Amino acid sequence: MTVNRIKSQQDLTRGAERAPLQRTLGAFELTFLGIGAIIGTGIFLLTALGAERAGPGLLLSFFIAGLVCVFAALAYAELTAMAPVAGSAYSFAYLSVGEWLAWLVGWNLILEYTAAAAAVAAGWAGYINGLLAHYDLALPLWLRTGYFTNTETGGINLLAVLLVGCIAALLVRGTRESARLNAFLVGAKLIGLLIFIAVTLTFFSPDKLSPFMPYGFWASEQDGLVRGVLAAASLIFFAYVGFDAVSTAAEETVNPQRNIPIGVIASIVICTLIYLLVILAALGAVHYKALAGNPEPLAYVMRTLGYEQLGNVIALIAIFALPTVIMVMLYGQTRIFFVMARDGLIPRSLTRLHTRYHTPARLSWLTAALVAVLAGLLPLDQIAEMSNTGTLFAFIVVAIAVMLLRHQQPNWHRPFRCPAVYAVAGIALMGCVLLFISLPAISIERFGIWSLIGLVIYGVYGYRHSEMSASTKRA
Numbered sequence: 001m002t003v004n005r006i007k008s009q010q011d012l013t014r015g016a017e018r019a020p021l022q023r024t025l026g027a028f029e030l031t032f033l034g035i036g037a038i039i040g041t042g043i044f045l046l047t048a049l050g051a052e053r054a055g056p057g058l059l060l061s062f063f064i065a066g067l068v069c070v071f072a073a074l075a076y077a078e079l080t081a082m083a084p085v086a087g088s089a090y091s092f093a094y095l096s097v098g099e100w101l102a103w104l105v106g107w108n109l110i111l112e113y114t115a116a117a118a119a120v121a122a123g124w125a126g127y128i129n130g131l132l133a134h135y136d137l138a139l140p141l142w143l144r145t146g147y148f149t150n151t152e153t154g155g156i157n158l159l160a161v162l163l164v165g166c167i168a169a170l171l172v173r174g175t176r177e178s179a180r181l182n183a184f185l186v187g188a189k190l191i192g193l194l195i196f197i198a199v200t201l202t203f204f205s206p207d208k209l210s211p212f213m214p215y216g217f218w219a220s221e222q223d224g225l226v227r228g229v230l231a232a233a234s235l236i237f238f239a240y241v242g243f244d245a246v247s248t249a250a251e252e253t254v255n256p257q258r259n260i261p262i263g264v265i266a267s268i269v270i271c272t273l274i275y276l277l278v279i280l281a282a283l284g285a286v287h288y289k290a291l292a293g294n295p296e297p298l299a300y301v302m303r304t305l306g307y308e309q310l311g312n313v314i315a316l317i318a319i320f321a322l323p324t325v326i327m328v329m330l331y332g333q334t335r336i337f338f339v340m341a342r343d344g345l346i347p348r349s350l351t352r353l354h355t356r357y358h359t360p361a362r363l364s365w366l367t368a369a370l371v372a373v374l375a376g377l378l379p380l381d382q383i384a385e386m387s388n389t390g391t392l393f394a395f396i397v398v399a400i401a402v403m404l405l406r407h408q409q410p411n412w413h414r415p416f417r418c419p420a421v422y423a424v425a426g427i428a429l430m431g432c433v434l435l436f437i438s439l440p441a442i443s444i445e446r447f448g449i450w451s452l453i454g455l456v457i458y459g460v461y462g463y464r465h466s467e468m469s470a471s472t473k474r475a
Helices: 009-018 027-038 047-082 089-096 099-134 158-173 175-203 229-239 243-252 256-285 297-304 308-342 361-377 380-408 421-437 441-465 467-474
Strands: 220-222 225-227
Touching: 027 175, 027 243, 027 256, 027 308, 047 089, 047 225, 047 229, 047 243, 047 256, 047 297, 047 380, 047 421, 089 099, 089 308, 089 380, 099 158, 099 308, 099 361, 099 380, 099 441, 158 308, 158 361, 175 256, 175 297, 175 308, 225 229, 229 380, 229 421, 243 256, 256 297, 297 308, 308 361, 380 421, 380 441, 441 467
Parallel strands: none
Antiparallel strands: 220 225
16 A cells, blocks of 8 residues: 555646646736635735734835745745646645645645635625615624624625625636636726825824834733734735735636746745835834724725825725635635545546536536535634634645655756755745644634544545545556
């Protein structure tokens, strides 16, 4: 019996040829795909929660999380250029450390993408419900509150469920159509953030940034909440998840060896710079204690400064822009499911493409159903915390994979080579581990339980039905 099955580049290529996807995306679409996934929940929804945990030190929290992602992005870029197939970290783990760990990565990517999309859907519904209430059109409480948010009065977050269904339908229709809509909405989002930066920087006061780290640097429990710069960094790391979704589009990308590295690196660098400017402007204009816990922090800042209408515009931009994050998360999760099914680790029948649109329709609807359940029933904070553990675990494996493959397969063709790979990947590895252990203990416990469930499923189904198992038997 083969204990650990490791794929070759040829194995990955043959897998892609058996169930090919149409190549329609270029560097521009990929960059906007990444920006669409990154800029959203973290800046529009989690900024206030981050300020509550770190005060003005949130600026350093965003820098640390962004820096870790930049190093991880360089590792992603090398691996994706070397193996331009769908599957992201799952496929990279299959190349370097073997099937069982690849399965575990894929299983936790389900946690990342599904929970992230659900969190954004729930946050988006909160914005819409607030707007409807302003015009006395509010839905009944049981249709805007998930059951597990309030077991006495909650029912289902209806608008979140409907949004997920609409986006799934768009993804089924086609990748290029989805990418074009995504580019348009991302453009609107960037314009809104640039307006916010330009206005709020005129009110900047260094005094509002003092004390810079009122809760310290290291994560520690204070007043019933885990606070500190690292605690905030581990939370708002959620703001950066999504750039890895660019690598899941490898099989639908024209010239992926060139365009995927451009899309991955460009999106994370652009978003990090925008994040730092937004946080600097916000915390320099409004005291962090006034910002902490606010459900619409950026709109609140504008209104506090006397720009009521601009505040409303920012809120409207958030309403229109947040669905781009859900779109990319659903897209990324569907493609990871697609590759896992093609490998036999989940039923292969799920790889069947739509007869007209040539997209993995079954997987799109399956993913949407999972996201809708989470978004419809659970509160935003619990969903967001579920996502970060899976993301950080995947990044840790990617950092290990790029170093292992440089050692194991030094002669493989690498159209893009990560500079100073052992230093860069080593920093990414240590940074992700540091952020992981800075998460609340309950989040780490849930990660352990989820991973254990995944290993049981692999042992019962995946190991026996794996394409690698079939190949071994034929040999």
